[in-house]
Amino acid sequence: MEPTFLPMQAKKKDSLPANILASIKNRRKRVETWSAGPAPRGEGTLIASYNVHKCVGTDRRFDPERTSRVIHEIDADVIALQEADTRFGERTGILDLPRLERETGLVPVPISGAVKAHGWHGNVVLVRKGLVHDVHQVKLPGLEPRGALVAEIELEAGGKLRIIAAHFGLLRHSRAQQAKTLVDLISDRHEMPTILLGDLNEWRLGDRSSLNTFQMAFGPLPPAVPSFPAGLPVLALDRIIANRKGIISSVEVHDTPLARMASDHLPIKAVVDLQQEVASV
Numbered sequence: 001m002e003p004t005f006l007p008m009q010a011k012k013k014d015s016l017p018a019n020i021l022a023s024i025k026n027r028r029k030r031v032e033t034w035s036a037g038p039a040p041r042g043e044g045t046l047i048a049s050y051n052v053h054k055c056v057g058t059d060r061r062f063d064p065e066r067t068s069r070v071i072h073e074i075d076a077d078v079i080a081l082q083e084a085d086t087r088f089g090e091r092t093g094i095l096d097l098p099r100l101e102r103e104t105g106l107v108p109v110p111i112s113g114a115v116k117a118h119g120w121h122g123n124v125v126l127v128r129k130g131l132v133h134d135v136h137q138v139k140l141p142g143l144e145p146r147g148a149l150v151a152e153i154e155l156e157a158g159g160k161l162r163i164i165a166a167h168f169g170l171l172r173h174s175r176a177q178q179a180k181t182l183v184d185l186i187s188d189r190h191e192m193p194t195i196l197l198g199d200l201n202e203w204r205l206g207d208r209s210s211l212n213t214f215q216m217a218f219g220p221l222p223p224a225v226p227s228f229p230a231g232l233p234v235l236a237l238d239r240i241i242a243n244r245k246g247i248i249s250s251v252e253v254h255d256t257p258l259a260r261m262a263s264d265h266l267p268i269k270a271v272v273d274l275q276q277e278v279a280s281v
Helices: 015-025 027-035 064-074 097-104 172-186 212-217 257-262 274-279
Strands: 004-006 045-051 077-084 126-128 132-141 146-155 160-166 192-197 238-242 268-272
Touching: 045 064, 045 160, 045 192, 045 238, 064 077, 064 097, 064 257, 077 097, 077 160, 077 192, 126 146, 126 160, 132 172, 160 172, 172 212, 192 212, 212 238, 238 268
Parallel strands: 045 077, 160 192
Antiparallel strands: 004 132, 045 268, 077 126, 132 146, 146 160, 192 238
C-alpha cells in the first residue's frame, strides 16, 4: 500500500489467586492515583491500547460518545482499538471517526476492503501525526474470527516504528497459534523497532502463558499490568510489548472514573522514546 500522510515476566510459580490478592490489596492506591488526575506524560510518543467492548459499558449501556470521551482523556499519539466494529454481518463501525478526527486529530490507518467497518476484525489503529507505510491485514488462526493490523509509521518526533495491533482469541491453543503467526511474520524484519499491543486475552503468567512464544522475537516479557475487569482490574489481558529494550516506559492503566464505566477493559498506555534505543547502543 502506498504511504498515506496523516495530519498530525513473572516468576514460574506465580498463581492467579496470588495476583488477584495483590491487585485487590493495591486497589486503594489505584483509586488515589486516578482521583488525583492523570500523571504527567514524559517525552516521546504516547501509545495506547483500548478494548472498547463495542461501546457497551459496565452499566450495559451502549454509548459511543462516552467511549470517545475516554479516548480524549488518554490523549495518545497512536492508539489501537479492539471491538470497534459490530461482530457480525458487515461489521459496521460504531464510533464517530470523523468527529474524533476533528476533535483529537486522530486518523485511522487505511485498510483495504472495508465498506462500513472501521477496521480489520474490529482492530483499528488511529494516528495523530505521521507517515504510514506498508499496512498489512493479518488473519489470525483459530476457531474465532480474529485478526491483526501491522503498520509502519514515521513518527513526527522522529524515527520509524512498526505497530502490530492484535486481538487474540479466548482459547489458549488458538492464542498460541496466533502468537506464532505474528512471530513468523516479523522474524525476518527484526531491524525495525516494533511494538505489539492489544487485547491478547491471556491471564496466565510464567511458563503456562501462551504469550511465551513472543520471547523469540521480543525477549523477556515486561511485567503484566491488570486491566480487566475495569471496575476491579485483576487480569492483565491487555499488553504493550516492545522488541527493543528501553524504548517504552513502564506500561500503565488509564484508570479514571469514566474509563471504569465505559468498557469492561481499562485502556493501557506507555511512552515510546526511540532516542533511548540510540542512547543504549
